[in-house]
Each structure stands twice: as C-alpha cells, then as structure tokens.
Amino acid sequence: MAECHPVGFQWVMEAKARGATIIHVDPRFTRTSALADIHVPLRAGTDIAFLGGLINHVLSRDLWFREYVMAYTNAPMIVREDFRDTEDLDGLFSGFAEQTRHYDPSTWQYEGADVAAAAGQRDQWALMHRDEEAGERSAAGRRTEKASSMETAGAAGGRFHGHPERDETLQHPRCVFQVLRRHFARYTPQLVADVCGITEREFERVADALTANSGRERTTAFAYGVGWTHHTVGVQYIRTAAILQLLLGNIGRPGGGILALRGHASIQGSTDIPTLFNILPGYLPMPHAHEHLDLDGYVSADAGSKGYWGNMDAYAVSLLKAWWGDVATADNEYCFGYLPRLTSSHSNYDTVVKQVEGSCEGYFLVGENPAVGTSNSRMNRFGLANLTWLVVRDFNMIESATFWKDGPEIDSGELTTEDIATEVFFLPAAAHVEKDGSFTNTQRMLQWHHKAVEPRGDQRSELWFYYHLGRIIREKLAGAVSRETPTPEQAERDRPILDLTWDYPTIGEFAEPDAEAVLAEISGWDGEGRPLSSYTQLRTDGSTRCGCWIYCGSYAEGVNQTARRKPGREQSWVAPEWGWAWPLNRRILYNRASADPDGAPWSERKAYLWWDAEQRKWVGHDVPDFQATKPPDYRPPTDAEREDAIGGSEPFIMQADGRGWLYVPTGLADGPMPAHYEPAESPVANLLYGQQANPARRVFPHRLNRYAPSGETPGSEVYPHVFTTYRLTEHHTAGGMSRWLPYLSELQPEFFCEVSPALAAERGLEHGGWATLVSPRAAIEARVLVTERMRPVTVGGHTIHQIGLPYHWGDNGLSTGDSANELLPIVLDPNVHIQPTKADTCDIRPGRRPRGRARLALVQEYQRRAGITAETGTEAVTRRGGPS
Amino acid sequence: MGVRAWIEGWPAVRQIAGRDPLGRGAAAKSDRSRMLRARTEDADRMVRSVCPYCAVGCGQQVYVSGERVVQIEGDPDSPVSRGRLCPKGAASHQLVTASDRQTAVRYRRPHGTEWEDLDLDTAMDMIADRVIETRRRTWEDTDENGRVLRRTLGFASLGGATLDNEENYLMKKLYTALGAVEIENQARI
Numbered sequence A: 001m002a003e004c005h006p007v008g009f010q011w012v013m014e015a016k017a018r019g020a021t022i023i024h025v026d027p028r029f030t031r032t033s034a035l036a037d038i039h040v041p042l043r044a045g046t047d048i049a050f051l052g053g054l055i056n057h058v059l060s061r062d063l064w065f066r067e068y069v070m071a072y073t074n075a076p077m078i079v080r081e082d083f084r085d086t087e088d089l090d091g092l093f094s095g096f097a098e099q100t101r102h103y104d105p106s107t108w109q110y111e112g113a114d115v116a117a118a119a120g121q122r123d124q125w126a127l128m129h130r131d132e133e134a135g136e137r138s139a140a141g142r143r144t145e146k147a148s149s150m151e152t153a154g155a156a157g158g159r160f161h162g163h164p165e166r167d168e169t170l171q172h173p174r175c176v177f178q179v180l181r182r183h184f185a186r187y188t189p190q191l192v193a194d195v196c197g198i199t200e201r202e203f204e205r206v207a208d209a210l211t212a213n214s215g216r217e218r219t220t221a222f223a224y225g226v227g228w229t230h231h232t233v234g235v236q237y238i239r240t241a242a243i244l245q246l247l248l249g250n251i252g253r254p255g256g257g258i259l260a261l262r263g264h265a266s267i268q269g270s271t272d273i274p275t276l277f278n279i280l281p282g283y284l285p286m287p288h289a290h291e292h293l294d295l296d297g298y299v300s301a302d303a304g305s306k307g308y309w310g311n312m313d314a315y316a317v318s319l320l321k322a323w324w325g326d327v328a329t330a331d332n333e334y335c336f337g338y339l340p341r342l343t344s345s346h347s348n349y350d351t352v353v354k355q356v357e358g359s360c361e362g363y364f365l366v367g368e369n370p371a372v373g374t375s376n377s378r379m380n381r382f383g384l385a386n387l388t389w390l391v392v393r394d395f396n397m398i399e400s401a402t403f404w405k406d407g408p409e410i411d412s413g414e415l416t417t418e419d420i421a422t423e424v425f426f427l428p429a430a431a432h433v434e435k436d437g438s439f440t441n442t443q444r445m446l447q448w449h450h451k452a453v454e455p456r457g458d459q460r461s462e463l464w465f466y467y468h469l470g471r472i473i474r475e476k477l478a479g480a481v482s483r484e485t486p487t488p489e490q491a492e493r494d495r496p497i498l499d500l501t502w503d504y505p506t507i508g509e510f511a512e513p514d515a516e517a518v519l520a521e522i523s524g525w526d527g528e529g530r531p532l533s534s535y536t537q538l539r540t541d542g543s544t545r546c547g548c549w550i551y552c553g554s555y556a557e558g559v560n561q562t563a564r565r566k567p568g569r570e571q572s573w574v575a576p577e578w579g580w581a582w583p584l585n586r587r588i589l590y591n592r593a594s595a596d597p598d599g600a601p602w603s604e605r606k607a608y609l610w611w612d613a614e615q616r617k618w619v620g621h622d623v624p625d626f627q628a629t630k631p632p633d634y635r636p637p638t639d640a641e642r643e644d645a646i647g648g649s650e651p652f653i654m655q656a657d658g659r660g661w662l663y664v665p666t667g668l669a670d671g672p673m674p675a676h677y678e679p680a681e682s683p684v685a686n687l688l689y690g691q692q693a694n695p696a697r698r699v700f701p702h703r704l705n706r707y708a709p710s711g712e713t714p715g716s717e718v719y720p721h722v723f724t725t726y727r728l729t730e731h732h733t734a735g736g737m738s739r740w741l742p743y744l745s746e747l748q749p750e751f752f753c754e755v756s757p758a759l760a761a762e763r764g765l766e767h768g769g770w771a772t773l774v775s776p777r778a779a780i781e782a783r784v785l786v787t788e789r790m791r792p793v794t795v796g797g798h799t800i801h802q803i804g805l806p807y808h809w810g811d812n813g814l815s816t817g818d819s820a821n822e823l824l825p826i827v828l829d830p831n832v833h834i835q836p837t838k839a840d841t842c843d844i845r846p847g848r849r850p851r852g853r854a855r856l857a858l859v860q861e862y863q864r865r866a867g868i869t870a871e872t873g874t875e876a877v878t879r880r881g882g883p884s
Numbered sequence B: 001m002g003v004r005a006w007i008e009g010w011p012a013v014r015q016i017a018g019r020d021p022l023g024r025g026a027a028a029k030s031d032r033s034r035m036l037r038a039r040t041e042d043a044d045r046m047v048r049s050v051c052p053y054c055a056v057g058c059g060q061q062v063y064v065s066g067e068r069v070v071q072i073e074g075d076p077d078s079p080v081s082r083g084r085l086c087p088k089g090a091a092s093h094q095l096v097t098a099s100d101r102q103t104a105v106r107y108r109r110p111h112g113t114e115w116e117d118l119d120l121d122t123a124m125d126m127i128a129d130r131v132i133e134t135r136r137r138t139w140e141d142t143d144e145n146g147r148v149l150r151r152t153l154g155f156a157s158l159g160g161a162t163l164d165n166e167e168n169y170l171m172k173k174l175y176t177a178l179g180a181v182e183i184e185n186q187a188r189i
C-alpha cells in the first residue's frame, strides 16, 4: 500500500500513531513492510492457507464474536444432507463433473430452501433451473452458459424458495457453523507454516494480534491490493477474508471491513457503470439467451423477492427508459428485447483467442495497452495483427498502436509489416484536465474533475468520441432508411440504435457533450423530469428514468453532488460533504451492523449508527445503509417481499436472508467455501489435498499459451522458481501514462527483476547485470537487482526461490524494457475470468536474451525439456502423485 | 538602494540582526530567490481536479495561465489526501503538458509500412463505416436453437478504468444498442 497507494497509506500511519498494529502479509519486503509492526513473507499464492489457518484459530479457540455471528451471519442455516466437503473428496466439493470442469451447485444448498444464485451468476442459474425443469435445454448449452458467470463487486442477492432450516444453538452437525469448523480444521498452524513457508511463530503473532483487536471495543480492517484477485482462486481469496471478518464481527463497523485498493482512477466506476461484458449499469446482469425470455422472466429469475434486489424490476425498467425514452413502453416491455444476449463468456481473454483465430475483426482500445499490458502479451499481439480494423485512443504512441511496425514478432521474423492487414486509426485523447467528468475512487466515492483548458489539435475526450461516433452511425443508418430501403430485418436490427436517447447538449467549438447532462441521466428523473434523489423512488411503471440505480441521487435537486468540496477540516471525520459515495452517499456499507441487534452501539468507542427510540429512526455519523425508520424489533411477516422481508436486526440488506454469508450456498463456480489449491503453475505439490489446482479454473490450451507442469509432474523442475509481478510507486500499470514522463522515467529508468542473494549465487546472477527469464510463453530480459527483500521459502523441505517483476515496460517511450506480462499464462478464475499474475513459474539465467528467431527457439527448447504438450497443466482433477 | 539598505542586505548582517542566527533560512536567501515567484501565484485561475492515476482519488488544484496548465498541486481541502500527491500525481503536470504528447490523428492503411495523416472528421466517418459494415456482416439474430441473440461478436472494446463515469456510460449505452457484447476493461485484467 505504501508503494502503490502512497497517499492512502498516510491513514495507516495515522492509525499506527494512535496505537494500531500494522500487519503486512506479502512475499516481498516493501516500504509497507518497513513501516509495519509485523511482516509475514509468505510464499506467493498461499493466502487461502494462511487465512484458513486464522479461521481455524478463531473457531477452534472460540474466539469468534458470538452475538454478531449468531444474529448477522448464516451460521445457523442447515446444509443439505448430500453435500460433500473437500474433507470427504480429497479437495473437491460434491457436484464436480470432470468432463465439463463445472460444479453443479445443487448439493451446496440449504436444507428446506432453494436459494437462487447470489451475485451475478443469478440469471444463468435461475433460468437454467427453470429450463431444466421444463426440459428445454441441452447439457451442452448449459455448460457453455455457466462459463459466463458472475461479477462480484457490489452485487449480492439471493432468492429463496421455502425457508431454510436453522439451528440457533449451532450444534446441528450440518449447520453452516459446524460445516465451517470441520472444513478448516486441517488448517493447523503447522500446516499453514509448511504450505506458506513461514514459521509457526509468525503465524501465531498475527493470529494473536488479530483476535485481540476484534470484538465490541475494537475492529480490524483488511486492505488488499487487487493482486488478491489475480489468482485462479481469486474470488475465494476475498471470500476467505470475508469469513474471517464476519466471524470476528468486523464488517459494517468503523475501522473494519475488507477494503479493495483499486489501481485506476475510475476502475470502480467502470465496474459500477460497466464497460464489462456480463453486466449492465448497477450490476444488473446482461440477459442470457433463453427461449421465450421476456422482461418478467429476466427479472424474476434474478431478482429474488426478498431484500433490495427485490426491486430489480424498477431498476431495470428505469434503465431501459433512460436508454430508449418514449419508445420504451409497457406494451413493448420497455424495449427489453433490444438488449443483446449472452451465450457464453465474452471476457477479454475469450476475445483475444477469437482475434487470434480471426473471428473478431474490429477492436477499440481506449486507454488500454494489451500489446504489453495483458497476460501473455505475445498472444495479444498476434490477435492485434489479425484484426481488420483497430482504433487506438491514447495520449502517446503506445505499443498496441505500433506493433505492426516494431513489435517483437517483427524482430523475430514471425510477422512482417507488409503482411499485417490490420487498419489502424490512432486518435489522440484528452486528459483529465481537459474535460469535465467524475471518477469513482476506491471507496465508492464519485469526485468531479473540472475542465481547466481545451485539448489541443485532434485531442478529444471519450465523451466526445463516443457521442459523435454514435451520432454519425445514427445519421448513416437513418439515411440508409431513406436512400436504399433496408430489408425489414435490417430495419429491425437498427431500431435499438435509431430509437436510442442520444440528444445530449454540446458545448464549445468542438461540440463537446455536456458531461453534467450525462450525469443527470445516470442519476435519473421522475415522470415530470425532476431529478431523483434516491433509488427508492424508482418505479416499475415506466414513470422514472435512471441510467444506473446505485448512482441515483448523484445529481439530486439538479445539483452535481459529486462536485461538492467542503474542506475536510470543516466537517466531521466521515466527511460526508466531499464528493458523493454510492449508494445514497453512504460511506460504510452495511453500517446497521455497527449496532447490536437491539440497535445500541456495540461499544461507545465504536459507535457509528444507532437506533434513536425517541425519534424512532437510525441516527449517527453516516447515512444509514438500512431503512431509516425500520425499528430493530421489526419482524417481517412470512409473506413479506422486497426490503420489507428484511428484519430490523438483519444488516445485510442486499441478501435475501439479510445475513452475511460464511458459507455460499449458491453463486460461486468453484465451491461454497474456500480451499487452498496451488496456483495453476506451482513448483510444489498441494500439501492440503490431492487436488493440486482449482479444478474449475478456465484453461485455454493453444500453441501460443502453453502451461508449465506443476508439483510432482515431471518437467516442473525446468521452471523451478516462482515469480510475482507488481507495480512500482513511480510507474502506472503498463506505462502508457508514466513511461513517457521525464520525471517518472528518471526515477525508474528500466525494467529489472528482484532476486535474493541466495538465488543470485545459485544461478550466477550479478547485481546490475542482465538476466533472462523463461516461461512456457516467452523469454524476456531484465536488469538484476540482488536484494535481501526477496527471501527464499522452505516448503515441504524444499527451498523455493521467488522472483519479483515490476510489469510497467514495453519498447516505446522514455523508459523502456521487456514486459513482464509476456511470461504470464492465460488461465482464469472461473467466477470472474481474471488471470493469475502473482504466482507463476519460470527459470532464470544470467545474460541477455537471444535476439531474432533464437528467442523463440529458446522458449521452445525449454518446452521440449519440460515435455510440454497441449494437455500439460490443463488437468481438472488430480490425485496424489500427479494427474489422474 | 541607500547605503543603509545595502548594508542591511548583507547575509551576515541579516543573520545577526534577524531571526535566523544560524543562517540556514531567511538570512541565507539570495536576491534571486527573493525575486522568484511561484507559478501558482501568477496563475489566471485555479481549477479543482482529481489525480488520474490510482484509485485513492487525491484532490488536485490545476493552475492555468494563458490557457495552459502551468502547475498541478495537491488539494489541501481534500479529506482523502490533505494536499499530498505521490510521485505520479505530482508528475501529472508533465502528463498533460508533455511536448511529445500526440495531437494529431494517425492512420495506418492495411499492409501499410508508415503512418499517414488523416483528418479527424474523415477518421470518424471511416470508423463509423467500419462499425456499420462489421456489424452487418457478423450480425446474429438467433443461435442454432432459435434462441434470440440480437447481437454482433464482430468487434470488441477494451478500456474504461482510466475514463470518467459519464464516458463509460455512453460507451456501454452505444455498444449495447449496437448489439456489441465483447466490451471489457481493466477491471478484468
């Protein structure tokens, strides 16, 4: 955090100055470790084992926060009798089909209830269920659909049929609490120490500090760099932290939580209002192709009738009204039919494979540089070279714009410029000071940045580009209607574009769309065109329009709430009048949990929100993330729906049961609880189970994307070292916004690798000299930095060396070097399709890499020595002693 | 300048007579330093902004003179950053004013070996044509089972995390209306 979110880290230091204990868990010793009280240099890729050990510590010593867990989590729910745990199946949960590499989650359910998918995976799951009942769908169809899966951030729901059985005493052997206890029992301090390559003492120091600092009087926060999500079990990493934090009562309370430290100015915003394939604004799922899918089916399959997702119909209809305006009516289902349908995963890497194969012909790159910035960059470049047209919008001539001229494959002779048919448009972009607009930072807070100057030359904002592109396309299609009467089919296909509300006012000589007008549409209007102030005003009857329900109210009263800038020193420590946080300017989510079930603060010290019996409402330091006047003793009638089905002592209002989930009965693709699997590529065998890697991970066997053998598989010794990629303070991701800047380039002039003195001695690497790193995908070179900051770890009696690789480089700009991303494989977490960048394997040798064709030959020579084939590393199920 | 003022201007005299007996502050200040003025003092205006790099969201004050950005400082009012910026945020002045930043559209024709110039309006028109053409050719009304798809997989888009919410909104809205679904950004990468 000190390295990558330096200014945010000031608050950690502030806490430390007030007596907080700072624990840093990271394979590398960084500036954060230097300032922490405890640094745990665990082996990359073993966090679930480490956190699982902490869960076991909390459960086996009865250190959990009893009242919180009993009232606010699903600990009492009883799991179905036919559920089988990893304990029973040597690392698999029940329901895994090896053939399809997918879990059928039906045995994970609660007894007596059927909970339809929680986050994101909702649409597929529920409709699949319906279709299965109706016998409509082939098994193959189901398989492909399941691949598109969920988007976790922010979304959570769940739909109940029936009432789950509970045991409030937590004694029933199949209640979630007992299932959890058995599941984590094997994560003993000794096993954790072995798997993670740390000492038991190190583990115990953390366990003691963490549990001593949780309870009524104290809270502990987890902050993670999003590298935590960069594993084939990334979602389960976060789940493990969530279980621990729920057991300790650290969610929804000040100083608690699990805080994602995101890495781009508006990466949170681009998830909320998603430029992502599987969701619509506000985490509404993109519809999947189903027979007879209508708006009601889409909503009812997904919404759940209890909790706030019960209002999904109002959110969806208001979005459709925002997009298709007066054309969207009850009679035409508010143009629901205009939405394109998904049939499988359309994630970035699926697109890359399609580009290489030639079935995706056009590509827009908007502030993104996959030629060096994405896993297996080489495969990405082959994709770019196989396009028909490519639009690159950026500040500088990034590698993704120039690959056809000077990419590594031109040097190696695998591609020649004249043979590359890709037509490339480079359009210079406007910078943040040259346009109005809002960023959403990592705490869900929208902040407006005001335009300071006009952009120069052809530089334009994306707002300008997309608005005018849409305008021109609409004009052309409308013209086509009058000129060459299109077929009725074509006219029908063009209707969604021609009917789109696309009449934004423009400003100035460049005709820049008014960004505030766009924000106003996102925030929404009522039937009279008055700005809405809350998503609770959204209606199902088409009378409201709102482009993103969670942002509803960001333009309340016609005022740009995101531009509020009351100085921090003139307001409370929560600073509610700076910017605007979604939803409804709430700064801590689920903050009802900061009070006990009766509505009183857990302690004076940690008071944040409480029930005022006189005023009969929730009061405190923040906007309640709860119905403001719902009393703590409210008990919903059995037939209650939507938010009315949530009791007065149930803080998790997006969940159908109002509870935080220790166990996930549905919604995840790789198990209801986390289990430690080794990374897809690992030099060691899994010490916990016979199952080596996440069985449900998505693999992409391709000649450009070979995998290393793992664990005890012969050949794994050819790639004996673990490498982990990361950022430096002085550069930004793939370097498009930093490698062209003289200051930053001077501070970090070139690519380097960090190795321990032991590894340097073993491989003859010289400090300041060159090293070549080889993975099954590529060979790259880096300057060598020999440092004690990298520490070898001992796992199962073997020494494992770890290599650190900052990933900012490419050949263009002022500061140049090979891209670490070349080494990375494309193999994905099955829930969110994210690649592992933090723990993979390679070899390292002294000297520079070969040039020209010899570079590829070196990679192939390693592949041969390791015996790599198309199947290597793709095994779903493994048993001890290698693949079954 | 009078003799008195001249003598009082001597650093040694300033050191003894002034409030800087150790001569490490005001007493040691040269005339040149005294004449220097911060760019921010003379700026025509200051505009509030937000750092464009990481998601901490540090507040920025952008100083403008003669319609050029002359300095970017941390915003002391921000409860997030309290006036601080890290090396990246502090270098963002260079990000926006760099002389080698691209200002013109560049075009590479299929199989071309060099960049060519292209007028922005022409580029926009050509890109619109590419989208329409690809969309038409790759359109899918239904799948093989007759289920409605109403989409194109013919073109894709990557990007959004460095952009504004309003920009992402127009992107998603336009792409979805066009039937394009392979829309992704850095959140997945």
Ligand code: SF4
Pocket: A004, A005, A006, A007, A008, B051, B052, B053, B054, B055, B056, B057, B058, B081, B084, B085, B086, B087, B088, B089, B090
């Ligand atoms: S100044 Fe540094 S810490 Fe602050 S938002 Fe910018 S990059 Fe992040």
